[in-house]
Amino acid sequence: MDFDRLAEIRTAYGTPTYVYDKQVMARQYQNLAQSIRYTPLRIHYACKANTNCAILRIFRDLGCAVDCVSPGEIFLALKAGFSSSDILFTGNNLTHSEIMYAISHDVLMTADSLSQLEVYGQINPESDVCIRINPNLGAGHHKHVITGGLQSKFGIYQTDVAQITSLLNKYNLHLKGVHMHIGSGILEPVLLLKGVESLLQVAGEFPDLEFVDIGGGLGVPYEPGQVSMDLRKFGESLTDMVTRWAEHNHAVTLVLEPGRFLVAESGILLTTVTAVKENPKYTFVGVDTGFNHFMRPALYNAYHEIVKVVPSESRREFQEHSEVTVCGDICESADIFARNRLLPPLKEGDLLAILNTGAYGFSMASEYNSRPLPAEVLVDKTTVTEIRKRGTFQDLLRNQCEVDIDG
Numbered sequence: 001m002d003f004d005r006l007a008e009i010r011t012a013y014g015t016p017t018y019v020y021d022k023q024v025m026a027r028q029y030q031n032l033a034q035s036i037r038y039t040p041l042r043i044h045y046a047c048k049a050n051t052n053c054a055i056l057r058i059f060r061d062l063g064c065a066v067d068c069v070s071p072g073e074i075f076l077a078l079k080a081g082f083s084s085s086d087i088l089f090t091g092n093n094l095t096h097s098e099i100m101y102a103i104s105h106d107v108l109m110t111a112d113s114l115s116q117l118e119v120y121g122q123i124n125p126e127s128d129v130c131i132r133i134n135p136n137l138g139a140g141h142h143k144h145v146i147t148g149g150l151q152s153k154f155g156i157y158q159t160d161v162a163q164i165t166s167l168l169n170k171y172n173l174h175l176k177g178v179h180m181h182i183g184s185g186i187l188e189p190v191l192l193l194k195g196v197e198s199l200l201q202v203a204g205e206f207p208d209l210e211f212v213d214i215g216g217g218l219g220v221p222y223e224p225g226q227v228s229m230d231l232r233k234f235g236e237s238l239t240d241m242v243t244r245w246a247e248h249n250h251a252v253t254l255v256l257e258p259g260r261f262l263v264a265e266s267g268i269l270l271t272t273v274t275a276v277k278e279n280p281k282y283t284f285v286g287v288d289t290g291f292n293h294f295m296r297p298a299l300y301n302a303y304h305e306i307v308k309v310v311p312s313e314s315r316r317e318f319q320e321h322s323e324v325t326v327c328g329d330i331c332e333s334a335d336i337f338a339r340n341r342l343l344p345p346l347k348e349g350d351l352l353a354i355l356n357t358g359a360y361g362f363s364m365a366s367e368y369n370s371r372p373l374p375a376e377v378l379v380d381k382t383t384v385t386e387i388r389k390r391g392t393f394q395d396l397l398r399n400q401c402e403v404d405i406d407g
């Protein structure tokens with residue numbers, strides 16, 4: 001994104017502010033859609049990556065459907081204009097009332113366990129359902145994001161077909177789809193494709209199936225030296241695999257649920273340097289945001305490029321870089337965005353951009369340390385629109401009850 005534009009955004013909206021580029025989202029969606037020639041194909045944006053309704057609307061307008069993991073996400077997706085039939089609900093360990101929420105809004109639910117399939121059958125017999133399969137393998141950029149294999153809490157094990165069938169029969173349920181999601185941040189698709197192979201084997205047991213959902217997980221390069229997934233190759237292998245299956249079995253819709261891939265690279269977290277501190281060994285650059293607003297570095301030790309935003313006319317001044325630790329304003333030692341990072345000289349008031357923060361940035365943010373949430377801004381070519389106002393102290397009181405502790 002243009003540095004002069006970012007400086008203008010700071011002037012208009014302050015920091016910390018998430019800034020998203022609509023064109024990047026559209027590019028990612030089109031690249032993915034064009035790389036898979038299998039038809040029918042449906043891409044459901046996994047909105048847990050970023051649930052701002054303005055972003056949901058962008059994907060709706062691009063022709064995307066949506067994947068939700070909670071009733072709250074269903075609520076937002078409906079608010080953003082998706083119809084019930086555009087929504088897949090892939091919840092985990094849902095309460096009775098959460099399942100009822102999906103049913104009453106006519107949203108197809110994916111059962112994550114035999115236990116949830118049983119409860120669903122009791123609540124809503126003679127209806128459609130989808131099941132999440134654990135294909136006995138997982139993948140991802142960090143152990144916390146691996147969602148398949150024996151250690152993972154997700155999905156019904158692929159060997160449990162007999163139990164699935166028996167529950168479907170018991171409650172007269174129609175299995176519309178089988179689903180898997182083996183992890184997140186996958187740049188090398190071998191395991192993902194192996195998972196698809198296993199999922200298709202399970203799918204072969206259900207002759208009335210309408211769709212096969214291979215989940216999300218497609219990664220983006222965050223670190224220098226990482227390369228993007230070879231989408232064309234992935235798309236070809238996937239297309240071949242599902243086409244062969246459909247020829248031997250029956251026609252199905254192929255569903256993908258990418259989150260990160262569609263939005264990560266569209267986002268920047270703008271932040272201002274508030275303090276610079278040196279000790280005998282390290283230089284700390286403190287900024288006006290923290291892991292409460294952007295968790296990925298603290299939670300996953302994730303690497304995010306950080307750049308100094310300088311007006312175009314003075315960019316040549318910063319030749320000499322030195323190693324610094326960029327840290328936030330939260331009272332926790334884990335509140336570090338980057339260690340030993342080479343950056344140009346920095347002083348209080350300088351503007352920094354933490355890159356590739358469009359996915360799992362704001363959607364994971366909290367008000368920890370009683371710091372209100374950041375603003376969000378959408379850039380569409382030359383138009384800049386505020387899509388979420390900065391939080392306020394009043395927000396910190398929201399839902400707190402006034403209790404007279406003296407009785």
Ligand SMILES: Cc1ncc(COP(=O)(O)O)c(C=O)c1O
Binds near residue numbers: 048090
């Ligand atoms: C069920 C489901 N589908 C899709 C996704 C999207 O994953 P990603 O952002 O890695 O594409 C997730 C994320 O964890 C998920 O839980």
